[in-house]
Amino acid sequence: MALLQAAGLRASYGITRVLHGLDFSMAEGTITTLLGANGAGKTTTLRALCGMVRTEGEVSFAGQRIDGRATEDIVRLGIAHVPDGRGTFTMLTTEENLRLGAYTRKDRDAVESDLERIYGYFPRLRERRAQQAGTLSGGEQQMLAVSRALMLRPKLMLLDEPSFGLAPLIVKELFGILKAVNEKERVSMLVVEQNAAMALDLADNAYLIETGRIVLSGSARDIKSDEAVRRSYLGY
């Protein structure tokens, strides 16, 4: 059974329709990527999945319908969203940001050990634990956003452009950690990316969106070798 399944997902901002009926699904434990140019509807798709925009169509997660439910309730089912722009709580400290990620959890002791585990993945965040999060560098804030999502112990992570604005070396490090988290902790991930080459290396499966419609889908390997994708998105 698919972990996440969308059928005929449509979304609009005011009278402008952005998504024109998307159908896609992903299996538990896998990484799926949504590729597409600017304005194709990738960010909106993630926002639609967690109830941040009004949608029509069906979305189910682990067998439950989640379309039309409040974002706060969807989070409680184990979906963590690393938003576009990182969503840092700039006035709070790094550690307070991380603790907020675990806000809905009741197992306080496990939260403490998860905090240590995450500092293990991102030692830089441990150095900055008492620092005001708004003063972290872009790369550190991206790591913080991913870490905040991990603090939920999610079943599914929605990642919106995790490579945005980061130096290539940091992107590599971040994607390495995402892969490790996926393999070790069986966290499923839906990754939206403009950096198609990096995303296809990370993902198991891929969907290509153009102007609010899915135009291509398949395993990451097949998509990577697709002639049109290679020319338009990979640039060689």
Place this chain on the structure above:
Amino acid sequence: MDAFLHQVLAGLATGGIYASLALALVMIYQATHHVNFAQGAMGMCCTYVAWSLINAGMPYWAAFVLTVLIAFVFGVLIERLVIRPVENSPILAVVVVFIALLVIITSITGWIYSYTIKTFPSPFPDQIGLGRYMSPHQVGAIGVTLVVLLLLYLFFRFTPLGLAMRAAAQNPESSRLVGIRVGWMLALGWGLAAAIGSVAGIMIAPSVYLDPNMMAGVLLYAFAAALVGGIDNPAGAVFGGFLVGVLENVLGAYVIGNELKLAVALVLIVGVLVVRPSGFFGKVHVTRV
């Protein structure tokens, strides 16, 4: 010198009350970017509740605690029933709602309890007074103010709920994404602000006597205090409260006379807005255009 010291200390005592009310204003401002003109009236109305409870024979501190709880519920209900529907309205509509609340609460209280002034008891024993310098009630009121501040600080700094409220105030969208029910955090903020306002009302009532308009002047000083300290800075608001209390008293005694005391608050408000709109401790907000 002796008389001067007396004026300063008395100023600190009233300043503590301005500080409480300023803190209530700042709390709502931080969460919603609205200035609640009805904050004083809500505190006054709750003070009448305390008065009724005490007159019905309830021990002072029991009545105090019960009133603070009632005030909390009152604040939550106002947010849910009155403020929520106008949440996304233009700012002027919200201001009108606040003024309407002020008038309605004042009138209903006056209608129930009449406009004749009433005395209100002070719970503090004579032993804690500082002789000629400060009355027992003044010492006690400062003490209560400081305890409220300490509790608030501990709540916001060390509890998960306090952290969630701070998060919701500064980044509602990210807060939803970690599962915080932002709407309830606002209601909770209103409840806390109302509770603090009720403490301010109960503490000032023995000095100014209880009447439906008793908070009008206090609210003005609280505005001045909040602006002096920076409308988005709780610690600044408290500092502002004490500063305004002392300035008001000292200037009233030596410079301008008692009749013009209220003008001190107005001059401060205008002065701060002209010279330094973000207050002494407020953040200067820079926006890219």
